[in-house]
Amino acid sequence: MIARRPLLALPAVLVGAGRGRAQGPLFTLGVASGDPRPDSLVLWTRLAPEPLAPDGGMGVAPTPLSWELAEDDGFRRILRRGEVTAAAVDAHSVHVELSGLPPGRPFFFRFHAAGQVSPTGRTRTAPAPGDPAPVRFMNAACQNWEHGHFTAWAHAARQEDVAFVFHSGDSIYEYAGRDRPGGWGPLVRRHHGGHCRTLADYRIRHAQYRTDADLQAAHAAHPFIASYDDHEVENNWAGDLGGRDRAGQRDDPGGFPARRQAALQAWWEHMPLPREARDRAFRRFRFGRLLDLHVLDTRRFRDEQPCGDGARQACEAVADPRAQMLGPAQEAWLREGIAGGEGWQVLAQQVFMAPRLFEGDRLSMDSWDGVPAARARLLALLAGRDAAVLTGDVHRAWAADLAAAPGGPVVAAEFVATSITSEGDGSPAQAGAAGLVARNPWLRFHSNFRGFTLHEAHPDRLEARFMAVPFVTRPGAPLEQAGHLATLPGKPGLVPG
Ligand SMILES: [Fe+2]
The missing domain is CATH 3.60.21.70 (Alkaline phosphatase D (PhoD))
Known part of the structure; x- marks a missing residue:
């Protein structure tokens, strides 16, 4: 089942240009979605190669991510994709606020950063009024x-x-x-x-x-x-x-x-x-x-x-x-x-x-x-x-x-x-x-x-x-x-x- 897919065991990757000290899997905290409305949703993740470190192991460098929203869990029918930057001021968490979505529909989503891919999340918009x-x-x-x-x-x-x-x-x-x-x-x-x-x-x-x-x-x-x-x-x-x-x-x-x-x-x-x-x-x-x-x-x-x-x-x-x-x-x-x-x-x-x-x-x-x-x-x-x-x-x-x-x-x-x-x-x-x-x-x-x-x-x-x-x-x-x-x-x- 999608939701139970284990984190991918990826080789250690050095993230960021110089100042970042992140190594190892980035998506250790999973993914989430929330605040579903008929036309909008929030997609969430946080990069934290060292979850128990004060900075999550990310240092202070901003880190670019991309996200995908798809109709299928194989990500063949992608509806939206975009870029977002994870910043130290928000503990390298990202909150992608999507709007203009169709109501009452299921979606799949995931993130990419530094050559790594997050677990897949499943979500849905609220039904039409x-x-x-x-x-x-x-x-x-x-x-x-x-x-x-x-x-x-x-x-x-x-x-x-x-x-x-x-x-x-x-x-x-x-x-x-x-x-x-x-x-x-x-x-x-x-x-x-x-x-x-x-x-x-x-x-x-x-x-x-x-x-x-x-x-x-x-x-x-x-x-x-x-x-x-x-x-x-x-x-x-x-x-x-x-x-x-x-x-x-x-x-x-x-x-x-x-x-x-x-x-x-x-x-x-x-x-x-x-x-x-x-x-x-x-x-x-x-x-x-x-x-x-x-x-x-x-x-x-x-x-x-x-x-x-x-x-x-x-x-x-x-x-x-x-x-x-x-x-x-x-x-x-x-x-x-x-x-x-x-x-x-x-x-x-x-x-x-x-x-x-x-x-x-x-x-x-x-x-x-x-x-x-x-x-x-x-x-x-x-x-x-x-x-x-x-x-x-x-x-x-x-x-x-x-x-x-x-x-x-x-x-x-x-x-x-x-x-x-x-x-x-x-x-x-x-x-x-x-x-x-x-x-x-x-x-x-x-x-x-x-x-x-x-x-x-x-x-x-x-x-x-x-x-x-x-x-x-x-x-x-x-x-x-x-x-x-x-x-x-x-x-x-x-x-x-
Ligand atoms: Fe309690």
């Missing part, structure tokens, strides 16, 4: 390198007819490599280097993740719509504020915005994103007549977690109607988009939206439970529409009925994707899940296995299949279906699939 055909897509999140093998990505790569993969974030974890097991999660393989703080640190971490063959296979098989969550920068950062350490103190007071900029630069360099997504990650996509995807940023414009981070009893700040999750500009953009939307209105975002009252009357202050007024405003936008919310972040699969007000009518369904690896091998249910469901009866489905969600939008239903791998601490897990739910037009909330 009026196209009534069903739309198949995935929701995935949270791929901690140390916690396991990316087997779920290998299975994701084998899915057919996927319009896009939404990645809600935690595409890396910033934590230092552990010398021995202990601490959070299993230690299956090690992070290279210490806790990420600088641009070089984040580049090395992204590159290490990108060397994974299963992750490369998924990116070579389907276009991604990438977002970020906290761990692309730091655990539970919020707006201009970094995360807190175990003592509740901010990690790098005053220095966080620069660190965030470095981290998001590295994120952009390693994702198939257009240039504008580096500064504005919230954006909208339309897939035919059936689906509008509103990709939200629940980190960059939010207020600090009220009452302190973590699971806490509500303090006065939780009731503050001014508290923000999206910020006024993004909220206005969302309001406008939903008002002008057609078909299923799907919010693709990060943090848990349904209320979760934990034992001892505690709430998760990092999630929408910390900003109930902002949540009520957002859910009011969905009332009367056929709507669903996609979530990540919690490393478990969940589904919930969402009501605009506690005890009020249901307005949408929430589908929470589990992690690819984060927190290691799964089990049928997380400890305490039964109690959580009993206190929060709008939580309608739970599974504690790793995996991803496979969705399908039809005129008469939006489906969710919770796909699971039974283990991740060893390679080779099979793919199983842990649950199947749906939501129907005109009848907000969940039904069996």
Whole structure:
């Protein structure tokens, strides 16, 4: 299969004129495509003969590449080709923004540089705006390198007819490599280097993740719509504020915005994103007549977690109607988009939206439970529409009925994707899940296995299949279906699939 083709074993080649020091295979991080629209796409690769070196082994010299877009994987019917330059300022990543493409069509693509050829990627444009055909897509999140093998990505790569993969974030974890097991999660393989703080640190971490063959296979098989969550920068950062350490103190007071900029630069360099997504990650996509995807940023414009981070009893700040999750500009953009939307209105975002009252009357202050007024405003936008919310972040699969007000009518369904690896091998249910469901009866489905969600939008239903791998601490897990739910037009909330 195309997506599983191994990297070509090519002889060492000296790249660049004098100043470049690159030797050996250049396309060690694979290829990717993303942000599919009816007429446009982004093609991505990064040259990195030494993925774990701060400069990827490329030195500072710009390096020319050519790219090809074809109808067939043998590249006999080439539709487009062009030249692009990989520059050190972007870590020798390239983001080819194609436009004027035909809608709803599959393509194959590859790059050439210094006599070497990249693996072949497969991608597709979004269907034309009026196209009534069903739309198949995935929701995935949270791929901690140390916690396991990316087997779920290998299975994701084998899915057919996927319009896009939404990645809600935690595409890396910033934590230092552990010398021995202990601490959070299993230690299956090690992070290279210490806790990420600088641009070089984040580049090395992204590159290490990108060397994974299963992750490369998924990116070579389907276009991604990438977002970020906290761990692309730091655990539970919020707006201009970094995360807190175990003592509740901010990690790098005053220095966080620069660190965030470095981290998001590295994120952009390693994702198939257009240039504008580096500064504005919230954006909208339309897939035919059936689906509008509103990709939200629940980190960059939010207020600090009220009452302190973590699971806490509500303090006065939780009731503050001014508290923000999206910020006024993004909220206005969302309001406008939903008002002008057609078909299923799907919010693709990060943090848990349904209320979760934990034992001892505690709430998760990092999630929408910390900003109930902002949540009520957002859910009011969905009332009367056929709507669903996609979530990540919690490393478990969940589904919930969402009501605009506690005890009020249901307005949408929430589908929470589990992690690819984060927190290691799964089990049928997380400890305490039964109690959580009993206190929060709008939580309608739970599974504690790793995996991803496979969705399908039809005129008469939006489906969710919770796909699971039974283990991740060893390679080779099979793919199983842990649950199947749906939501129907005109009848907000969940039904069996
Ligand atoms: Fe995560």
